[in-house]
Structure formats: C-alpha cells, structure tokens
Amino acid sequence: MARVDYPGVVGELIGELKRLPGVGPRSAERIAIWLLQNERANPLELAAALHTAKTEVRSCPLCGFFATSTGCSVCDDTRRDDARLCVVEQPAEVLPIERSGAFNGRYHCLGGKLSPLDNVTPEDLRIGELVRRVSASPEPVEVVLAVGADVEGEATASYLADVLRGKNCQVTRLAQGLPAGGGLEFADDLTLTRAFEGRKNF
Numbered sequence: 001m002a003r004v005d006y007p008g009v010v011g012e013l014i015g016e017l018k019r020l021p022g023v024g025p026r027s028a029e030r031i032a033i034w035l036l037q038n039e040r041a042n043p044l045e046l047a048a049a050l051h052t053a054k055t056e057v058r059s060c061p062l063c064g065f066f067a068t069s070t071g072c073s074v075c076d077d078t079r080r081d082d083a084r085l086c087v088v089e090q091p092a093e094v095l096p097i098e099r100s101g102a103f104n105g106r107y108h109c110l111g112g113k114l115s116p117l118d119n120v121t122p123e124d125l126r127i128g129e130l131v132r133r134v135s136a137s138p139e140p141v142e143v144v145l146a147v148g149a150d151v152e153g154e155a156t157a158s159y160l161a162d163v164l165r166g167k168n169c170q171v172t173r174l175a176q177g178l179p180a181g182g183g184l185e186f187a188d189d190l191t192l193t194r195a196f197e198g199r200k201n202f
C-alpha cells in the first residue's frame with residue numbers, strides 16, 4: 001500500500017523542530033506547516049535571526065554571562081558593586097535576579113552544577129575562574145551562592161565554600177524559600193528579593 005508523507009525537506013524541518021525543548025512530534029509538525037504556509041510567518045527572517053544570534057553570542061570569558069563582540073553588559077557596567085559576587089549555575093539565571101532588583105553586584109556563571117551521575121566534575125565548571133577572580137580582587141568580596149537548593153546544588157555550594165575557604169572573601173548562601181530543583185528562572189521577584197535579603201553565612 002502506497003504511503004504518502006511530507007517531502008523529505010519538510011520531514012527534516014520537523015525533525016529539527018522536534019529537538020527543541022517542550023516540542024513534541026505533533027507540535028513540530030504544526031510549527032513546520034505554519035512556518036511554510038502562514039502568511040504571517042517569516043521563516044527566512046527567523047533563520048537569519050538564529051544564525052546571527054548563534055554566531056554573535058558567546059560566553060563572557062570573565063563572568064560566563066552572554067556576551068557579544070561589543071562586550072558583556074554585566075562586566076562593562078561600572079555602577080556595580082565590585083565587593084559582591086553572585087554565583088549562579090546558568091547565565092540565564094542572571095536575568096530573573098536582575099529583574100527582581102535584589103542585587104547590584106557582579107555575577108559568576110558556573111555553567112552547571114556538580115553531578116557525579118552525569119559525570120560533571122569541578123573541572124567541567126568555571127570554578128577555577130571563580131577562585132582566580134576572588135583571589136585577584138583588591139578588596140574582600142562577599143560571594144553569594146545562588147546555586148539551586150536540590151542535592152547537586154547543595155553539593156556544589158559545599159564544594160565552593162571549601163575551595164574559597166581562606167581566600168579574601170565571605171561566602172553566603174541565599175535564604176531557603178526558592179523552589180528546590182526548580183531553578184532561579186521560575187522564582188518570582190518577591191521570593192528572590194527575600195532570598196537575597198535573608199542570605200546567611202555559609
């Protein structure tokens with residue numbers, strides 16, 4: 001029995017869309033057809049925006065936040081408090097903290113958290129860079145650990161406190177109340193503000 005399917009190029013497009021987070025096979029098909037047929041769709045502009053963003057955006061060598069050839073909006077900001085350094089797992093977690101207005105210091109994005117089960121070791125994270133940053137600071141730094149409250153986040157926080165011990169810094173941890181394992185990006189402004197205000201020595 002003959003079977004009809006989309007042309008191969010459409011199948012490839014659906015296959016790429018299916019790889020996106022939260023997009024199942026049905027949604028991928030719907031999005032592909034919408035992109036190809038809907039008059040409001042701008043698939044070529046979308047492709048160009050993707051290409052430009054992917055080639056332009058890099059990781060800031062100092063803090064790990066999103067940077068471009070014109071620099072890093074966090075590190076280049078001279079109005080920030082150099083004596084406070086907030087450590088997050090992922091660069092996207094800087095944004096909810098910034099929106100909450102609870103913190104006006106610098107950031108350090110680790111690029112993940114320690115996870116022996118997933119073979120993520122200290123060498124895979126930007127921990128050496130963090131220690132060098134703290135050591136290079138001319139004044140004492142408060143290192144605010146804003147890593148997750150799940151098992152891996154706690155292990156990461158303990159490890160960081162160990163390697164920073166004796167360095168020119170005070171290590172604090174955000175107050176509990178953040179969703180365990182949910183990540184900072186899902187926390188509301190008030191929760192984040194309270195978590196910053198209630199941070200404790202760690």
Ligand code: ZN
Pocket residue numbers: 060061062063064065067072073074075076
């Ligand atoms: Zn930076």
